[in-house]
Amino acid sequence: MTSYLLNILVFVCINGILAVTLNFILGYAGIFSLAHAAFFGIGAYVAANVGLHVGPSILLAMPAAMIVCALLSVLLALPALRVRGEYFVAASLGLQIIAVSVFAEWHSVTGGLGGLVGIPVPEIFGFRIAGAGPMAVLSLAMLALISGFLAVLTRSSFGRNLMAIRDSESASLAFGKRIAATKVLSVAISAGLAAIAGVLYAFYVRFVNTESFMLDTSILLMAMVIIGGTGSLWGPILGATLITLLPPVLSYVPYLPPQQVGSIQQIIYGMAMILLMVFQPSGLVALFKRKEKSQ
Amino acid sequence: MLILQLLLNGLQTGMLYALTAAGFSLIFGMTRIFHAAHGATFVIAAYAYWHITSLAGLPWWVAALGATMAAVIFGAGLYLTVYRRIQRSEASFFTVFIAAFGAVVVVQNVISMIYGRGFVSSSTPLSRAKELIPGLYVAPLIWVSVAVAAVFFGAMALLLKRTRLGVAMRALADNPELVRVYGLDPGRISLMVFVIGSILVVPAAIIQVIATGANPAVGHHIVMISLAASIVGGIGSLSGAAIAGILIGVAETLALLVVGSQWTEAVSFLILFVFIIVRPAGIFGRAHAH
Amino acid sequence: MDMTKLTFRISGLALALAGSIAGTAFAQDHSLGALYPMSGSNAEYGQIFSSGSELAVRHVNEDAMLPGGLTLQIEDSQALPAQGVTGMNKLVSVDQIPYVMTSFTGVSKAIAPIGAETGTVMINGGGVGPDLAELGPYFWNIIPLANDEMRALVPYVVNELGLQRAVLIYVDDPLGQSVLEVLEDLVPQNGGELVGEHSIPVTAQQFSGIAATVRTQRPDVIFIASYGAQQAALVKQLRDNGLDQQLASYTSFSTPTMQELPEAAGALFTQQYIDREKGDALTQRFFDDYIAEYDRDPSIYVVNYYNAVMLYANLAQYVDEQGQELTGENLLAARQAIGSFEFVGSTVTFNENGTVQAPIEIRRLTGNSGSEAVTIVE
Numbered sequence: 001m002t003s004y005l006l007n008i009l010v011f012v013c014i015n016g017i018l019a020v021t022l023n024f025i026l027g028y029a030g031i032f033s034l035a036h037a038a039f040f041g042i043g044a045y046v047a048a049n050v051g052l053h054v055g056p057s058i059l060l061a062m063p064a065a066m067i068v069c070a071l072l073s074v075l076l077a078l079p080a081l082r083v084r085g086e087y088f089v090a091a092s093l094g095l096q097i098i099a100v101s102v103f104a105e106w107h108s109v110t111g112g113l114g115g116l117v118g119i120p121v122p123e124i125f126g127f128r129i130a131g132a133g134p135m136a137v138l139s140l141a142m143l144a145l146i147s148g149f150l151a152v153l154t155r156s157s158f159g160r161n162l163m164a165i166r167d168s169e170s171a172s173l174a175f176g177k178r179i180a181a182t183k184v185l186s187v188a189i190s191a192g193l194a195a196i197a198g199v200l201y202a203f204y205v206r207f208v209n210t211e212s213f214m215l216d217t218s219i220l221l222m223a224m225v226i227i228g229g230t231g232s233l234w235g236p237i238l239g240a241t242l243i244t245l246l247p248p249v250l251s252y253v254p255y256l257p258p259q260q261v262g263s264i265q266q267i268i269y270g271m272a273m274i275l276l277m278v279f280q281p282s283g284l285v286a287l288f289k290r291k292e293k294s295q
Numbered sequence: 296m297l298i299l300q301l302l303l304n305g306l307q308t309g310m311l312y313a314l315t316a317a318g319f320s321l322i323f324g325m326t327r328i329f330h331a332a333h334g335a336t337f338v339i340a341a342y343a344y345w346h347i348t349s350l351a352g353l354p355w356w357v358a359a360l361g362a363t364m365a366a367v368i369f370g371a372g373l374y375l376t377v378y379r380r381i382q383r384s385e386a387s388f389f390t391v392f393i394a395a396f397g398a399v400v401v402v403q404n405v406i407s408m409i410y411g412r413g414f415v416s417s418s419t420p421l422s423r424a425k426e427l428i429p430g431l432y433v434a435p436l437i438w439v440s441v442a443v444a445a446v447f448f449g450a451m452a453l454l455l456k457r458t459r460l461g462v463a464m465r466a467l468a469d470n471p472e473l474v475r476v477y478g479l480d481p482g483r484i485s486l487m488v489f490v491i492g493s494i495l496v497v498p499a500a501i502i503q504v505i506a507t508g509a510n511p512a513v514g515h516h517i518v519m520i521s522l523a524a525s526i527v528g529g530i531g532s533l534s535g536a537a538i539a540g541i542l543i544g545v546a547e548t549l550a551l552l553v554v555g556s557q558w559t560e561a562v563s564f565l566i567l568f569v570f571i572i573v574r575p576a577g578i579f580g581r582a583h584a585h
Numbered sequence: 586m587d588m589t590k591l592t593f594r595i596s597g598l599a600l601a602l603a604g605s606i607a608g609t610a611f612a613q614d615h616s617l618g619a620l621y622p623m624s625g626s627n628a629e630y631g632q633i634f635s636s637g638s639e640l641a642v643r644h645v646n647e648d649a650m651l652p653g654g655l656t657l658q659i660e661d662s663q664a665l666p667a668q669g670v671t672g673m674n675k676l677v678s679v680d681q682i683p684y685v686m687t688s689f690t691g692v693s694k695a696i697a698p699i700g701a702e703t704g705t706v707m708i709n710g711g712g713v714g715p716d717l718a719e720l721g722p723y724f725w726n727i728i729p730l731a732n733d734e735m736r737a738l739v740p741y742v743v744n745e746l747g748l749q750r751a752v753l754i755y756v757d758d759p760l761g762q763s764v765l766e767v768l769e770d771l772v773p774q775n776g777g778e779l780v781g782e783h784s785i786p787v788t789a790q791q792f793s794g795i796a797a798t799v800r801t802q803r804p805d806v807i808f809i810a811s812y813g814a815q816q817a818a819l820v821k822q823l824r825d826n827g828l829d830q831q832l833a834s835y836t837s838f839s840t841p842t843m844q845e846l847p848e849a850a851g852a853l854f855t856q857q858y859i860d861r862e863k864g865d866a867l868t869q870r871f872f873d874d875y876i877a878e879y880d881r882d883p884s885i886y887v888v889n890y891y892n893a894v895m896l897y898a899n900l901a902q903y904v905d906e907q908g909q910e911l912t913g914e915n916l917l918a919a920r921q922a923i924g925s926f927e928f929v930g931s932t933v934t935f936n937e938n939g940t941v942q943a944p945i946e947i948r949r950l951t952g953n954s955g956s957e958a959v960t961i962v963e
Binding site for chain 2: 624625626628629632757783784785789791793794796797798813817821825827840848
């Protein structure tokens with residue numbers, strides 16, 4: 001039982017890292033990206049290839065994945081950030097779809113639709129990280145590190161620039177802020193850190209294939225951020241926890257006919273999203289803020 | 296000859312895309328709501344049509360009417376119960392998107408529970424291709440699609456240019472506040488936009504059931520193509536959506552001459568990507584993308 | 586940490602604990618697990634697989650084959666690897682299940698390391714990718730893999746039917762690629778020629794362009810390696826676009842959707858041979874009860890997942906008789922000791938690597954909710 005719960009915890013942390021990094025560009029920079037799953041995937045594939053061809057060292061895989069993702073994200077950001085928010089969404093959608101096609105077709109690197117299997121158990125300084133327990137510790141640590149880093153960043157002058165640009169580009173321009181550079185840098189940071197989630201995923205599941213990095217995942221990540229609440233630090237973590245926990249919790253609901261169980265779970269899932277958006281559109285974290293204020 | 300054949304096939308596919316994109320573009324352009332559940336409307340219309348013709352055995356026009364009613368009830372209903380509520384509170388652009396996504400998941404699974412997860416289609420002679428000239432196979436359905444699309448687009452153009460409602464809808468797209476100043480209710484106009492947008496989906500859904508076949512998961516793909524075509528054509532421009540839909544359909548099919556079939560989906564989105572970079576306002580869009 | 590988040594976490598834990606307590610109360614009972622796609626785009630298969638398994642569980646309990654009764658725990662894999670891993674973890678660590686039925690190549694490959702490490706038997710009755718034979722001693726396949734099926738089909742089609750020009754349309758995933766490799770060898774070996782190969786993305790729905798291209802290649806037979814809703818859409822559009830060549834595929838054409846598709850009439854497909862007239866009570870009862878409940882003939886997938894449960898019942902009985910604990914390791918030893926099993930419609934012998942040797946039957950779809958036998962190849 002503990003190892004089952006730890007297994008869920010690992011996924012909560014991985015999704016948490018993805019949500020927190022997506023929130024960085026969504027909530028703080030106002031950039032709506034549907035391509036986050038693509039960067040998750042790129043990070044995972046880099047880690048898988050490092051693990052399979054070089055060695056099981058996570059300390060090698062992480063920087064490699066971060067650099068590749070950051071560089072590729074700059075390629076997206078440079079042309080696409082010239083256009084307004086809603087159009088960037090569509091550009092990121094295009095990138096996500098194209099990325100999935102590449103994942104599915106570039107057999108030598110990604111194993112195509114069959115994926116890469118047999119990724120070795122990861123090691124840090126020779127210490128094996130085998131199983132849900134140690135991996136949960138590592139993932140929690142990474143989540144904490146990344147959240148902490150982003151928290152510091154958003155309070156810095158860079159973060160303030162970002163929010164100023166989100167609120168009004170023309171005003172920022174008038175103040176001499178370098179808009180394009182700031183936006184591109186924020187996308188690079190977001191993608192580079194999201195790569196870490198990919199590394200953790202690849203070394204935990206030890207099998208990567210296209211199916212985990214498709215548009216549905218991007219949308220789910222966006223749901224985590226919005227349901228939790230954008231522009232705050234705990235919001236995305238709350239959203240990630242909720243959405244990751246919902247399927248396992250639903251699997252314990254009794255008396256469901258076994259053939260319809262999956263569909264019923266999904267229906268509850270979808271209804272939860274609708275209701276949350278209708279009744280708490282600014283995210284769940286706003287609930288707590290209100291409580292604090294009223295106290 | 297292969298090129299001509301592929302061109303014609305692409306045209307057929309393009310008609311389907313044009314119709315769904317038109318509905319999406321109309322809604323997004325006029326109400327600024329990212330109606331990601333447009334695909335769900337499509338699935339509902341498709342299954343309603345199939346149910347009435349294949350299960351209940353009634354004639355096709357009864358089924359078409361039934362499908363229209365189902366589509367309108369869903370689209371307008373979603374607007375009234377979900378979107379309008381969200382719009383009243385301080386919501387970001389994507390709050391609506393997530394709610395719509397939730398709606399798609401619910402619809403897909405409810406339909407799965409009722410009709411099973413398999414593939415359904417209506418067999419009619421309309422979809423059988425006949426050899427017109429050696430090497431060129433054309434199904435009667437393509438003429439029907441073109442005719443239907445022309446009728447619908449013509450009706451839409453008339454509506455938008457000549458009727459009061461149409462003018463009000465265009466005003467809504469430009470400036471919702473001004474609409475209120477003139478004593479019109481933006482909420483009611485938006486509702487009409489959703490009704491009309493949902494009706495536009497019905498012929499496409501029927502063509503899908505006849506030519507391609509439907510399954511509960513078909514909505515996803517449709518929404519993505521609709522979004523792509525709407526952007527490429529220019530948000531809010533019906534003719535743009537139509538032309539973009541046809542363009543994407545044709546490009547997707549002609550791409551077979553150049554790349555392997557596994558890349559055809561990527562091709563559509565490459566077009567989208569290129570347009571966004573080079574001309575984000577789309578073919579006929581207003582130039583306020585920067 | 587916020588109180589509310591903590592409360593949520595604790596209640597989630599409480600729920601999970603309650604579930605496990607309920608589970609341990611029945612620890613004496615026999616329990617097997619299944620990872621089927623019960624939702625999502627491949628949920629049709631989940632429906633089919635579970636109908637077979639559930640019927641078998643019912644029969645096992647009716648016959649009181651196992652003390653305490655047998656229960657089936659299905660986890661929804663959605664045919665996706667990550668969900669499969671979570672489901673597998675739950676079955677293994679929470680429900681302590683030693684025997685899990687799986688489906689779909691992607692899911693199977695993802696759970697294989699978990700089964701190998703924990704000594705849990707995994708048995709596949711649906712996926713046919715050849716790399717499923719190489720996932721270790723705990724991974725068994727009760728369905729012949731694609732290379733075996735094609736080895737029976739190709740000679741028949743090319744030699745006996747004389748259809749020498751072949752085209753393959755395949756989904757670009759391990760299954761499709763393995764069929765391509767097999768055909769690239771077998772078609773020329775039998776005197777035919779593979780004049781065209783077209784790979785389609787898993788999500789593709791429009792095939793008129795491919796139909797047009799195939800037409801220019803003037804094949805005599807079109808091989809199809811796809812599954813789910815896509816294969817039906819593909820067949821319909823090929824026919825609609827004026828291609829009336831012979832179609833041929835593997836077990837996946839046996840689904841109810843394909844059986845009922847008018848455009849699929851006449852298509853040939855392979856599956857392992859099931860002798861309905863085998864004459865034993867097991868086979869008879871299986872067919873009678875299934876048809877009574879579902880009003881249609883059971884497809885080969887139903888048979889496989891029924892047999893998978895029966896296999897467990899046989900092995901568990903043996904392990905119980907030996908006075909041993911019900912672990913994957915002992916189940917594996919039992920399988921190796923017994924070797925050969927009487928299943929619905931056939932006698933199945935396991936090879937050393939956990940695959941089965943079975944005669945392959947070639948059938949033809951009638952386009953009218955059924956199929957008819959054509960020939961059997963050993």
